[in-house]
Amino acid sequence: MVTYNFSAGPGVLPTPVISQIKADLAQNEFTHLSILEISHRSAQFEKIMASAQQRLRDLMSIPDEYGVVFVQGGGSLQFEMLPLNLATNKQSIAVLDSGNFAAKAAQAAQMLGKEVTIVGSSKSQHYRYLPQLTGDFDANAYDYLHITTNNTIEGTTYHQDMLPQTTGRLTADMSSNILAEPYDITQFDAVFAGAQKNLGPAGVTLAIVKKDWLASQSIEHVGPMMRYQNYLDKDSMYNTPPVFSIYALDLVLSWVQAEGGVDEMTRRNQLKAAKLYDFLDESRLFEAPVKTSDRSLTNIVFTTNDAKRDAQIVAQAKENGLFNLGGHRSVGGFRASLYNAQPMAAVDALIEFLNKVEKG
Incomplete structure (x- = not known):
């Protein structure tokens, strides 16, 4: 019987990627070790890391002024890293409440002591449509506006032509539709995406952050593992990264490129x-x-x-x-x-x- 996986995450992987992983699990042709055994300090993994970063830049047209890092903890950890690193001026965040994960991002920021304002919500209608900014939205009152581009649970999406128009900073959780449709990354100041929905297996999370915005922040009281800059400075290897997950992500990115x-x-x-x-x-x-x-x-x-x-x-x-x-x-x-x-x-x-x- 032919079977199909409709899971929202971890999601379906390309068949050629599964085949390559199966081959590399036994013995990798470069190191003669299983891909599960290679060191994150090995020359092979350094090539994998560089390849994954460059493939992402090519596929998403990410300019040099943006840093690309791989971290652990999933989107849930990003709900905390984002405000800790980037809501340090006004200590205030605006959120368009379009579903479960947007609401979780707001709750996490509030628990960190940030002021959170829901500037639009469709919760009363069971999130069956997308909330939009109203004319009285004042971007200057907030460090940034946060959105979830694709609401995995509710089935709604801010497509590129539907993105909220703001004169302030814009951040986005792209976990479930990254690379599934085009976005102009220059319209965002920070983006993150858990890999397990459309990029690969669980274990690694992508973060894309505008470098000059990050450098302007004062984060003396943020722990070292929660600082984006540490991951940028150490090429995503501030601590041992999820080697296998990044390897698999690179294979998926290669497949996307090969497919067009x-x-x-x-x-x-x-x-x-x-x-x-x-x-x-x-x-x-x-x-x-x-x-x-x-x-x-x-x-x-x-x-x-x-x-x-x-x-x-x-x-x-x-x-x-x-x-x-x-x-x-x-x-x-x-x-x-x-x-x-x-x-x-x-x-x-x-x-x-x-x-x-x-x-x-």
Whole structure:
């Protein structure tokens, strides 16, 4: 039976990447060691680190004035590192509350003693649309405005042409749609992304920070492991980095380049998402509740509006080789994650299954 993984994270990896990892797990051709055994101080890993950084710069057109670092702790740690390093002037942050992870970023900053203002929220409508800035937003009152570009749980996305327009600093959590569609990195001052959704396995997190902004901060009371500058100064090796995860990330980036880059990923993702949304919009059983203009390309949520039936269908889908289709525990329903490595065949198999369910 052919199987497909629709998990929101850790997400599906490209088949060629899995094949390369399998080969390198036994014995790497350069060191004659398993890739799990190589030192982060080895010449081989230094090449891997440099390659991963350069591939990211090439794929995202990241200018030299931005630093690129790899850290551990996932997006959750970034919810703390970002305000500790960059909300040091006014000690104040603006957040567009578009979903669970935007709310968590706000809560983390508040726990650190920062003043957080929710400048727009769609929580009262179950996050089914994206909040936008109002005309009275004063960027000068905050160190920065924080957004989540793609809301993994709720299935909404601030696409490039929908980014909030601000004269101040803009930061973003891009964990679940980085490289899935193009963003002009120069419109942001800091970006982070956990790898496990669209870049590789769990264990490494990417951070992109404008160097001059970082250098202007006063962070005397921030511990050394929480300082972006230490990772920049030590080429992401302030302490032992997640060697395997960075190695796998580099393989994924190489695959994206070989397949045609972000433009080609976007084209494919648009086709995959459109095919599934078209089915859902025509369905008499399933509903995609997100506002059409705000829909995600990577995390498509839908429901029958019957929690018990949804759970039964999720179990039935697993029996048919369609894994991890259940929605997040906080919202229920279904979620099909169509990351870059997800083939169109997975969408076709899902639609065929859902169609059979609907027809009984």
